Amino acid sequence: MPLNASRRGSARLTALLWLALLAGAGLIIQHSLRISGDLRLFMPTPHDAVGRLLLEEVSEGPAAKLLLVSIQGAPPEALAATSQNLSAALRADPAFGFVSNGEQRLDMVPDALLPYRYLLSTTLDTNHLDADYLHAQLQEREQDLASPAATLLTPLLPRDPTLELLKVLEAWEPAHQAQQLFDVWFNPAGNAALLIAQTRTAGFDPNGQKRAIEALRRHFNEVRGSPSMQLTIAGTGAFAVTMQARSEADARLAAMLDSAGMVLLMLLAYGSLRRVLLGALPLATAGICGLGAAAALFDSVHGITIAFGFTLTGVALDYPIYLFSNEQPGVQPVAVARAVWPTLATAVVAVCVAYLAFLVSGVRGLAQLATFNIVGLAAAGLCTRYLVPRLLPVGARDHGEGRLAVLLSKVSTRLPRLPWLAPVIALIGLIAVIGIPGPWWDNDLGHLTPVPESMVREYETLQQALGAPDVRYLLALQAPTPDALLVREESLATQLDALTMQHAIGGFDQAARYLPSAGVQQRRQAALPDAKTLADNLDRAAKGMAFKPGLFAPFLADVARARSLPPLSVDTVAGTPLALTVGALLQHRDGGWTGLVTLTDVREPDKLAAVAAASGGTIHLLDLKQAAEDLVAHQRQRIVASVAAAAVLLLLVVAVSCRSLRRMLRVVTPMLLSTLVTLAVLHGAGVALNLFHLIALVLAAGLGLDYGLFLERASHEPAAHRRALHAVTICATAACVVFAVLGSSTLPVLRSIGITVVLGVLSNFLLAQLLIRRDPA
């Protein structure tokens, strides 16, 4: 009796300590977990300036931040009104930068910048403000005043008789515009109003994009003209959000099905509800402790780390199953745990040591994943050793004597002994892997977040209709100062104009279109007449006309101001609507300035490449698709190297634990062969491997290691072997159930993980049966 009492006391103490640990981890998660969607966490650190630029453009480039919006489902007029209201709402929302729906807006140029209009407009490049030019302009204005538009013109006239402001605004309109109905952009069919909104957050930041898209939808619901109107949003960010929502929904469904499957399986295997609950304890511990450690050690944890972390800690399910299967009637669970601990500890330590290789991979996402798993699995192992047995009742059954184990054992002993099996499988596997032609690796970054074909088509249609910039090609210029950059852009513009004429590109956009270089502005400034000359010219020009004397005094004052203004620069446009446009195209980085030239409808990239090649290194043609593929390839090299290092570490730990090379080989041969077989099957089926397959292979290998260890340690004693068989069968069935559900997902990411793990587990299970035989008694 006192024994029992002290057992209960220690159980209570352990449980309390455990709860405190979990609560601590939970607190850390709550306080310091920042989930990041920045893809760069999962990419290798770039080694040069161009690499950094590429990486930033992939996730933060102006094109990646654009959302293309279409409004349908009402007559064009109503759509146009909604488009105008929506644009106004978006412009007022700080989540959005540049917003355009085709409307011309006079407020693009704030009052303070108005005198600059003569320095921004090209008028003075070909004309002078002499009497003849002014006379022709004033004649036009008289006719305007006698036209129906007179009331709109009257307020502008005294200050701007040449309507320079309107010329500037016209020049700023996109080179390739969508067709306009009711003054806003429409698709060619005329049944959808179109607009472009640039988000402030990066394109590959799914959380920021999600907030922006939610805001967009909220504004739309507030301003829409009729309930029949529909909003379509396309763009890099919209894709990221859609895919994330779909993955989450699929993952949630999978989790529910998995939980139901696990409960059923554990009930069938152990016939005890308490064991079902206790079986989940190490797994939950692994998730909470792993996430807590990652949250505590890193500034922000990538969403992929969390998803993969939880997937990979699935190995922890093996630990309680091994414990339960080894229970025997009348034996204290604590004693059982002590007996299985050497094997269990080897499994835990081997996997944890293997993950150390990921810590030094140079890829921050992988380091986070390693932290998550090392801490999580260690906690799960300790939980299985110290907490679970203290909460278990004394076992009533020997699972080794159950019908399942006896049957399996019979089958197992009758299996033929095939000493040649391992070499043959290795040979066939190697031949298949090396011999079958086909792509090995999938380098398309897009496949990491695959977007349904219909969405891509929708996006392309919108992009074409709007003349939105190409998301693949981009020119980048570098210069030490912003003005030097603008000068370079101006000379580049001549070349790009020629390419546009040749239809090699549809058009281009760059900062110099909005903000001429200081030199150009000063040239125009020098062409402005002095106050007296201008007043004389104006007097002669207006002779005989109906304008009130002295009407144009504000014009004279503006020109006088324009003559002495310092040229408009990146600094002086700050805080004006112009800053948004210029800022997206002109960026300060790495101590220098980078100008981006967006391109539309690139038909002959070779010619762009030729322009870049002839620039002597000041202009780069960025092929974002190629760059992304290179990044993925580079990242994969790091991961493959890490996995190889992990395998070596794992073998070392197992060898030390087994204290015999022969036994170590027995443990790891099924696992190594299974990895080869899985690779061969995937490759034979024409699957190009990506990051997710690699992660899944690592997981399957971890599970295989458990099976090998459990069976090998028990191979000397028939009863123990039957219990190990029981454990391994339940483990493998559980893993197959969990990952078969994932494998049936519609999302390629989840499917590739699911299928790979199921293949690996089946192969590991079968090969372990065939290769790790019970020693003949």
Added chain:
Amino acid sequence: MGRVRCGVLVLLLLPAFAMGQQTSSAPGAAAPADIDALLHRLARPAPATTAFVEVHFSPVLSRPLIVSGELQYDGPDSLARTVTKPYSEHTEIHGDQVSVVRGSGTPRTFSLARAPDLKTLLSSFSALLGGNRQQLEQSFTLMLNGDDAHWSINLTPRDSRVAQRVARITVNGAAGLARCMTTAAPDGSVTIMLMEDAAQTLVAPDTDRAALEKVCH
């Protein structure tokens, strides 16, 4: 400039037709007992043409601008205004599109309904042409003054967005015939359009509003 310009076009084009052309069918001396009867008498079907003289007074001008030409109405969504003197300019509305050619220049095309307020005006004036008072009163407060020999209708916009461009429109006429339309903008400019036989009046280059009002009455 194009898009800015189209704004008030409809305003100034449409009433001319609504008011100007009862010449042959005007049934003599019936008093305008009420607006209904007057609108009924002013309404007329397309196509129709009339000469016009427009005199523009503006706070930015020291003397008025005077242009003359012809207006043509081809149905509810098809209108043309041609200025022949002192320069040539041709403006057309077809459906939602407006095009303007000045002299021998290239035509500029832009959309008519740059704002919903203008759309309201367009349908209102269609209502005027069709003699549809109910539709007209959705957008304007109507007021009839005078007697059959010298009547005038005041139209005051109800919509504040329309009111930003047009303070008041006054149509003057005698019997079943409109002679003048005066459009006053909130910025102080006033356009007086003389139609039909009033368009034959010789307008002095330094004319003033008082002189023109005499012609209108």
